Amino acid sequence: MMPELPVAAYLVVSVVLFSIGLFGALRRRNAIMVLMAIELMLNAVNLNLVAFSRYLPGAVAPGQVFAVFVITVAAAEAAVGLAIVLLLARSRRTADVPDVRDLKG
Amino acid sequence: MSWAWVGFAVLTGAAVFSALRVVLSPSITHAALHLAIVLVAVAGYFLLLQSEFLAVVQVLVYVGAVMTVIIFAIMLSDLPLIRGGAGLRAGLGSERFGWLPLLVACGVGALVLVGYGSVVWTAAPLAFQESLPMLADTTGQGTTGLIGRALFTSYLVPFEVASLLLLAALVGAIVLTRREVAVRVRELPKPVDLRAVARTGRGPAGPKAGDEADAERASAGGEA
Numbered sequence: 001m002m003p004e005l006p007v008a009a010y011l012v013v014s015v016v017l018f019s020i021g022l023f024g025a026l027r028r029r030n031a032i033m034v035l036m037a038i039e040l041m042l043n044a045v046n047l048n049l050v051a052f053s054r055y056l057p058g059a060v061a062p063g064q065v066f067a068v069f070v071i072t073v074a075a076a077e078a079a080v081g082l083a084i085v086l087l088l089a090r091s092r093r094t095a096d097v098p099d100v101r102d103l104k105g
Numbered sequence: 106m107s108w109a110w111v112g113f114a115v116l117t118g119a120a121v122f123s124a125l126r127v128v129l130s131p132s133i134t135h136a137a138l139h140l141a142i143v144l145v146a147v148a149g150y151f152l153l154l155q156s157e158f159l160a161v162v163q164v165l166v167y168v169g170a171v172m173t174v175i176i177f178a179i180m181l182s183d184l185p186l187i188r189g190g191a192g193l194r195a196g197l198g199s200e201r202f203g204w205l206p207l208l209v210a211c212g213v214g215a216l217v218l219v220g221y222g223s224v225v226w227t228a229a230p231l232a233f234q235e236s237l238p239m240l241a242d243t244t245g246q247g248t249t250g251l252i253g254r255a256l257f258t259s260y261l262v263p264f265e266v267a268s269l270l271l272l273a274a275l276v277g278a279i280v281l282t283r284r285e286v287a288v289r290v291r292e293l294p295k296p297v298d299l300r301a302v303a304r305t306g307r308g309p310a311g312p313k314a315g316d317e318a319d320a321e322r323a324s325a326g327g328e329a
Contacts, residue, residue, distance in 0.1 A: 005109055010150065011221055013117050017124055017143070019214030024128025026206035027199040032133060032179065036140050039171065040124055043147045046159075054154040061255035064248055067159050068256070071166050072267045076274035078171045082178045083281035089182055098201060 010051035018044035029096045031085045035078060042074045112153060120146035129197070133179055141172045158249040 017040060024037030046067045053063020089095045119142055126139040144167040151160035199206050256264050 005113055005153070008221060009113060010154070012218070013120065013150070015214050015217045015221075016121055018217075019210045020121070020124040020128055022213060023206050023210030026202065026209060027128065027197075029199075029201070030133065032175065033128075033136060036136060036175065037128055039140060039167075040127060040143060043144065043167075046163075047147055047150055050151055050154050050156050050159055054156065060248065061251055061259070064156060064159055064252050065255050065260050067156075068162065068252065069263060069267055071159075071162060072271060075166055075171055076270050078174060079274050079278040080281070082174055083278040086178055086182065087281050095182075 007051055007055040010047060014044045014047040029098060031095050031097050034097060035081045039074060039078065042070055046070050109153065116146045116149045137172065137176050137179060141168055144168050156248050158252055
């Protein structure tokens with residue numbers, strides 16, 4: 001049988017992807033770019049969940065089901081987030097996060 | 106060096122390179138396409154982890170739906186800022202925060218890595234394994250049946266909540282992006298009372314003072 005990779009390999013990749021996503025979410029001004037960076041972070045989390053569901057005994061069902069829920073919430077977030085961005089672009093002629101500061105106290 | 110390592114290395118190279126392109130590319134369309142590559146690579150990781158159901162769901166939902174929505178939003182928008190080309194900055198720094206995002210991201214990553222390094226991975230399945238039992242063997246039905254069973258027994262309430270969330274997101278997205286179409290309801294002419302016309306011999310020339318009274322009398326006559 002194929003030798004298994006250590007779980008740490010997946011965890012390190014996951015950390016790298018999460019850090020890149022965090023960097024993008026903090027750096028980008030464009031709201032769609034921020035949304036895409038958040039998708040990156042959610043995928044890193046999913047990778048962690050699935051890796052542990054494979055390597056921890058008895059964790060198969062919880063890990064995979066949680067990954068399914070994360071995918072569900074990510075899809076909903078993308079749909080509503082993009083709708084808000086499009087609405088913003090239509091009404092304000094901008095898609096930049098720093099330009100929308102109406103709720104800032 | 107086994108084939109698992111080769112596949113892992115290829116996936117990691119594609120994923121990390123494309124992820125960097127997602128956050129660094131000056132073109133938003135290129136960023137979206139590289140995000141699709143990252144999502145496919147994550148599906149490949151799921152296959153390496155023998156989670157075939159999640160790999161398929163990843164491709165279907167993320168690459169098939171979320172990426173399509175994002176690319177549609179980019180392509181269908183008439184705003185040059187969304188469509189890219191201008192206003193997106195290349196390079197590692199941020200124009201508002203300078204090097205702070207890079208520092209924060211590297212700090213978080215380093216913190217987690219140090220945390221991993223301080224853990225002794227002695228639990229038998231977590232250390233390097235020559236072979237774990239195949240998931241399909243341990244669960245008897247592969248991961249698909251297992252996920253289905255778990256979703257409808259232990260996780261039934263979260264499942265229903267998630268479906269409600271999807272419904273709310275669907276309605277919300279439609280309501281938000283709906284264009285306000287000015288529908289002018291035309292003033293419809295009043296329905297012609299044929300019995301009144303037959304009795305009085307004059308057509309519905311227009312609203313007159315006696316119209317309501319006529320109609321009332323006509324209906325009363327019809328009933329009698």
